Amino acid sequence: MSSALSASENGSKVTIVERDEVLGGILNQCIHNGFGLHYFKEELTGPEFAYRFRKMVEKDKNITVLTRTMVTELDENVAHVQGKGGMEEIRFKACILAMGCRERTAGNISLNGTRPMGVITAGAAQKMVNIDGKMVGKDVVILGSGDIGLIMARRLTLEGARVHAVFEINSTTSGLRRNIMQCLDDFNIPLYYNTTIFEVVGKDRVEGVYYGQVGESYRKLEETRKFMKCDTVILSVGLVPDLQLLPNAETNPRTNGLFVNEYYQTSKPWLFSCGNVLHVHDLVDNVALEGKQVGLFASLYAQNKLKKGEIIKVTHSSDFSYVLPYTLFEGEGEVELKFRLKKKVVKKWIKVTSAGKELCKKFVLAGVPGEMMTITINKKDAHGEIVLEVE
16 A cells, blocks of 8 residues: 555556455554554554555545455566456556565474364464454463564453463564563563474364473474473464465575565566565564555656666675665665664674775664664765675
């Protein structure tokens, strides 16, 4: 919706294709607050945030919305869709991918044990509780400290369930620090680091889990094996960009998203990507802001107004998981680089260089892998490969 509004503002006609019955995506089931602080300068719930965008879209005469419609195939300049009226083709000059993510499942992480009822992903549990009004269980264990898992720990506690523990296989959380404090600490829910589920036990329904610590290379330390009784296991073990439309596309193994330049163009110039389908964000406000940028770029491309130049590659040291975008164009102007650290750093400098020359530095009091960070550079001084380092 943010991309559509931005493209329309720049003079383009836009079609939004949405497979659900209403616009808003995952926000419609995120009834907790904490959204909108950066974009609208006030605190909103997920549905409130989505509603504001929907009202803006509804008022925009340049935007057509197709709900309950699936894109079945995507070719250059044409999208094959199936909706309420059957199969049809939508022709375009530029296409923006903004499909978000899907959750990793028990199969994705090779969860050991039997296959009883009661093993469910955090997002599915959130939908059942917040949309369908159904409880998923009474005695809960959560595997993974992703933000949705942390939020569901609080949500289920408020609904009367007992959340016994959150297990995190890494030594640092993959969720925001504020969610650790507000969702676990405030409710006395223990978080165990370097710990995972060894085995799920149960015949018809989950009866408990064997859990324990992991060593190097995530090797399970059998001598630490313990049993915890529960009737529900909630998985919050990561998100994967939903790129089913492009099954053979080359992706970055760190983000599982497509490679993009500073205009968020993929290897196909007419195809743009933004939001969680490109890389997983912490805040929906940042998704909306990124979408606004990409809407402008796609509109300029459709009007043959997108300026380019010599390509500059963006790389990083081993301290980082990834940096976006992957390439820039020589010239003037500021560009925001987005990155995630591979491990926790305290009181360090993030330094950006080009051809050995320092472009800028940013002091980091405390940085963790679970939080996306940014640094802004001016391209005018970049005349060779751009490198990010921790100093």
